[in-house]
Amino acid sequence: MPQPVFGRLLTAMVTPFDADGGIDLVQARKLAAYLIDAQRNDALVINGTTGESPTTSDAEKAELIAAVVDEIGDRARVVAGVGTNNTRHTIELARQAADAGASGLLVVTPYYSKPPQDAIAAHFRAVADATELPVMLYDIPHRAGVPIQTATLIELAAHPRIVAVKDAKGDLVASATVIAATDLHYYSGDDALTLPLLAVGGVGVVGTSTHFTGARAKAMIEKFLAGDPAGAIADNAALLPVFTGVFATQGCMLVKAGLAARGFGPAVLRQPLLPASSGQASAFVALLDAAGL
Numbered sequence: 001m002p003q004p005v006f007g008r009l010l011t012a013m014v015t016p017f018d019a020d021g022g023i024d025l026v027q028a029r030k031l032a033a034y035l036i037d038a039q040r041n042d043a044l045v046i047n048g049t050t051g052e053s054p055t056t057s058d059a060e061k062a063e064l065i066a067a068v069v070d071e072i073g074d075r076a077r078v079v080a081g082v083g084t085n086n087t088r089h090t091i092e093l094a095r096q097a098a099d100a101g102a103s104g105l106l107v108v109t110p111y112y113s114k115p116p117q118d119a120i121a122a123h124f125r126a127v128a129d130a131t132e133l134p135v136m137l138y139d140i141p142h143r144a145g146v147p148i149q150t151a152t153l154i155e156l157a158a159h160p161r162i163v164a165v166k167d168a169k170g171d172l173v174a175s176a177t178v179i180a181a182t183d184l185h186y187y188s189g190d191d192a193l194t195l196p197l198l199a200v201g202g203v204g205v206v207g208t209s210t211h212f213t214g215a216r217a218k219a220m221i222e223k224f225l226a227g228d229p230a231g232a233i234a235d236n237a238a239l240l241p242v243f244t245g246v247f248a249t250q251g252c253m254l255v256k257a258g259l260a261a262r263g264f265g266p267a268v269l270r271q272p273l274l275p276a277s278s279g280q281a282s283a284f285v286a287l288l289d290a291a292g293l
């Protein structure tokens with residue numbers, strides 16, 4: 001298999017806010033550098049759901065991409081989350097991300113409207129046609145309300161710029177079927193399913209807990225690919241409490257709580273999200289401590 005276009009390890013980076021709720025670009029730069037240099041990420045997803053994209057403006061999204069691109073330079077790629085349930089708006093965000101320096105796009109299934117499969121395919125093609133950037137489809141039916149069906153994924157793989165899938169469907173048989181039938185690079189969208197997805201031909205992960213587990217998750221992936229499944233299984237077992245614990249409540253709430261405990265600024269979120277409760281935060285930090293993270 002050729003080297004995946006976005007690498008093996010990506011983190012869906014949170015968007016740091018200051019005490020007044022504005023985007024903190026200084027903290028964003030600091031966090032991006034840490035995720036690349038200490039946590040060994042090959043790419044960062046900016047303006048994804050974990051980045052609270054539903055509550056940031058288009059201008060803020062562009063500003064954040066530009067700052068992160070400037071900070072990390074050629075040390076890693078920047079994949080911009082641009083998906084909405086409005087095709088025209090998604091195309092606008094895709095072009096804006098390209099202008100801001102992004103090197104790839106993450107495009108979620110149009111949510112809430114629950115379009116049929118032919119309309120979903122038309123949406124993705126329209127976005128992929130709008131720029132020259134490679135596209136990662138985001139298949140997450142429990143948020144979007146509808147899956148990207150296997151036949152649709154196989155059909156979309158024929159588009160030259162649709163190159164990858166962030167797979168949060170939780171159906172490994174469906175994933176294995178698409179992997180076998182296409183050249184799409186499959187990334188786990190669920191930290192705890194990274195190793196199982198690798199076993200059927202996946203290439204890596206777009207993670208949430210990888211704000212903390214990144215370096216060790218990267219080592220797990222490398223061990224599996226190097227023919228050391230026993231070592232990868234041991235790493236997975238050690239990290240599993242954090243892989244799953246980050247979703248004890250909404251993921252970015254606990255990431256921000258954990259980052260605050262590790263010196264990355266206040267755990268400020270925009271409503272409708274609220275900071276994790278003290279009990280939730282303490283329990284998650286205890287998981288990090290127990291795992292040596």
